[in-house]
Amino acid sequence: MNRFGIYIALATVLVFSTATKEKTDCDVKILKNELTKELRPDFKYDSSNISKFILSSEAQEKEVKIPLFSGESYKMLFNTAALPSNFEIKIFDKPKTAKNRKLLFSVIDNGELNDNVFTFEPKKAQPMYINYALPASNESDIYGCVVFLMGYKIN
Amino acid sequence: MYKKSIKIATIIAASSLIYACGGDQKETTNEEVVITEEVVIEEETEQIDYVLPSPLQIAELFKRAGLTYIGDVTNSPESVDNYNTKYDQKLNYGVYSADMAYCIMNNQTQESIDYLATLSKLSEKLWMTDIMGSMGLTDRLEANVGNEDSLTYIMADLQMQMDDYLDENGMGYTGSIIFAGAWIETLYLGTKVNENEKNEKLIGRLSEQAVILESLIASIKQHDTENEYAELITDLEGLNTTFTGYAESEEDFMLNDEAVKTLGEQIKTLRAKIVGA
Numbered sequence: 069m070n071r072f073g074i075y076i077a078l079a080t081v082l083v084f085s086t087a088t089k090e091k092t093d094c095d096v097k098i099l100k101n102e103l104t105k106e107l108r109p110d111f112k113y114d115s116s117n118i119s120k121f122i123l124s125s126e127a128q129e130k131e132v133k134i135p136l137f138s139g140e141s142y143k144m145l146f147n148t149a150a151l152p153s154n155f156e157i158k159i160f161d162k163p164k165t166a167k168n169r170k171l172l173f174s175v176i177d178n179g180e181l182n183d184n185v186f187t188f189e190p191k192k193a194q195p196m197y198i199n200y201a202l203p204a205s206n207e208s209d210i211y212g213c214v215v216f217l218m219g220y221k222i223n
Numbered sequence: 224m225y226k227k228s229i230k231i232a233t234i235i236a237a238s239s240l241i242y243a244c245g246g247d248q249k250e251t252t253n254e255e256v257v258i259t260e261e262v263v264i265e266e267e268t269e270q271i272d273y274v275l276p277s278p279l280q281i282a283e284l285f286k287r288a289g290l291t292y293i294g295d296v297t298n299s300p301e302s303v304d305n306y307n308t309k310y311d312q313k314l315n316y317g318v319y320s321a322d323m324a325y326c327i328m329n330n331q332t333q334e335s336i337d338y339l340a341t342l343s344k345l346s347e348k349l350w351m352t353d354i355m356g357s358m359g360l361t362d363r364l365e366a367n368v369g370n371e372d373s374l375t376y377i378m379a380d381l382q383m384q385m386d387d388y389l390d391e392n393g394m395g396y397t398g399s400i401i402f403a404g405a406w407i408e409t410l411y412l413g414t415k416v417n418e419n420e421k422n423e424k425l426i427g428r429l430s431e432q433a434v435i436l437e438s439l440i441a442s443i444k445q446h447d448t449e450n451e452y453a454e455l456i457t458d459l460e461g462l463n464t465t466f467t468g469y470a471e472s473e474e475d476f477m478l479n480d481e482a483v484k485t486l487g488e489q490i491k492t493l494r495a496k497i498v499g500a
Contacts, residue, residue, distance in 0.1 A: 096390055096391070100383075113380070113383040114379070115274050115276055119272065130270065133271055133438055135275075135276060135435055195434050220276075
């Protein structure tokens with residue numbers, strides 16, 4: 069192969085290697101297992117939700133609706149270990165399209181949080197809306213996820 | 224469902240070297256060839272995910288509100304051989320799950336084990352065998368006969384295993400359909416028991432199912448890209464008329480006697496369609 073061919077081959081390798089996505093480790097099973105430990109002994113597993121994100125040049129939001137039954141006790145858990153930093157998790161009593169919604173819980177990561185597992189036990193059971201927010205990023209091809217898991221206790 | 228599809232500008236960098244023939248000096252020129260495509264962002268509707276509660280939680284709520292045991296109202300395990308389409312199998316997997324929970328919570332041991340066997344059979348048809356096999360459920364159920372608390376924890380573990388399986392295999396939409404079957408069966412049992420003897424607490428729990436119905440319909444619609452469940456969606460939307468007057472902000476919404484009766488009739492019809500009665 070002449071030198072021209074060698075350089076083309078090297079350039080091709082360079083292009084494809086830089087096209088590989090970088091990801092955080094979104095091993096859902098491991099992330100969920102860390103949360104289920106937090107349920108016992110008082111709460112039983114009820115439901116879970118996985119929200120996946122890819123960083124982009126635009127800010128991202130996602131809403132998750134959680135129905136809760138009045139008079140009962142719940143424990144909501146989030147595992148953010150696989151989420152890129154600079155995220156926000158908020159829980160409201162109404163959807164984002166509603167006016168005058170009340171903020172019930174929030175986690176704001178500015179890159180300095182040490183924990184990955186966050187817990188919320190609502191004082192009053194009612195339908196709730198989780199809002200995830202990731203800011204716009206100069207980075208791309210980075211993706212991750214947040215695992216939500218909920219337990220209940222019948223009173 | 225909110226999807227954002229972006230066609231990304233593609234940059235291809237190529238290095239080329241030019242050599243002068245027979246000369247001592249070599250010139251190198253790097254040319255970058257940039258090929259760009261227009262960035263097109265297709266805005267679709269905002270995506271909301273709808274988390275559905277476990278059928279076990281609903282069953283426990285109803286039990287605590289006074290759902291007593293009536294024999295021979297649950298779906299016969301023998302009917303399992305009639306369900307040959309994935310549609311029927313998924314819905315009736317939910318139905319039988321609700322029946323198993325009902326029997327467990329009312330200490331009907333043999334019936335519970337029969338329903339577990341039925342679920343194992345259906346899970347094979349649905350290619351979900353691993354869930355049932357990996358947990359040694361029959362042994363665990365038999366070992367905890369009479370201990371309702373332990374049995375409900377075992378059922379919660381089963382729910383978690385099923386959710387994990389569906390997540391890992393990209394089958395989240397199956398979970399919504401299974402839940403629909405379980406939810407309809409639990410409402411059927413609730414309205415049946417209430418018919419025997421009016422129970423205000425049970426009516427309260429039936430009334431608050433309005434919030435679940437909204438999420439269930441939205442969840443199925445989100446995943447029903449091929450209109451496979453159009454009929455089920457239409458039937459569920461029909462139930463909405465009974466919950467007229469419900470608003471999320473209203474804490475004390477209660478169905479009146481006429482609405483409870485209508486709900487009972489609607490659920491009975493819908494359930495008969497599903498189980499083939």
